[in-house]
Amino acid sequence: MGRTFIEPQDAIRHFGVKVKLNAQRGVLEGKRVVVVDDSIVRGTTSRKIVTMLRAAGATEVHMRISSPPTIGPCYYGVDTPTREELIASDHSVEAIREYITADTLGFLSKEGLYPFTGGDGEGFCDACFTGKYPLPVTDEAKARQLVLFEVRNP
Numbered sequence: 001m002g003r004t005f006i007e008p009q010d011a012i013r014h015f016g017v018k019v020k021l022n023a024q025r026g027v028l029e030g031k032r033v034v035v036v037d038d039s040i041v042r043g044t045t046s047r048k049i050v051t052m053l054r055a056a057g058a059t060e061v062h063m064r065i066s067s068p069p070t071i072g073p074c075y076y077g078v079d080t081p082t083r084e085e086l087i088a089s090d091h092s093v094e095a096i097r098e099y100i101t102a103d104t105l106g107f108l109s110k111e112g113l114y115p116f117t118g119g120d121g122e123g124f125c126d127a128c129f130t131g132k133y134p135l136p137v138t139d140e141a142k143a144r145q146l147v148l149f150e151v152r153n154p
Contacts (some may be wrong), residue, residue: 028053030054035061039066040069041086042086050101052101062102065107069129071128073086
């Protein structure tokens with residue numbers, strides 16, 4: 001099962017979550033659970049996961065995301081939704097937490113993203129987290145979700 005966030009319809013995304021994940025009552029009942037995920041895109045998958053864990057008896061569900069909030073689409077090859085579909089583009093962390101129904105929600109900070117590079121992120125694209133694209137994004141590319149590539153001479 002591939003990445004559910006790239007599926008074009010809610011029904012397909014929901015089915016994908018059910019196929020990929022299932023909660024074991026015997027393991028979760030009466031437990032406080034911490035879920036670590038790589039990102040929250042629309043929030044629908046996270047909400048389904050929290051609901052599934054609670055239905056299996058988890059008493060608390062805490063979400064930790066190993067990236068900053070995704071606020072902008074990727075025009076460089078990752079098939080992300082439009083800005084309007086990205087939950088973090090116009091919702092606070094608290095609003096996202098309420099939507100996914102987790103007890104707590106924490107994201108990796110932008111500052112915490114690059115310590116392994118010496119701290120400045122030089123040479124890495126973080127446009128989906130900052131909205132600062134390394135190449136100009138044309139209105140046509142935004143409208144059509146075109147992928148942009150930079151050609152470099154060897």
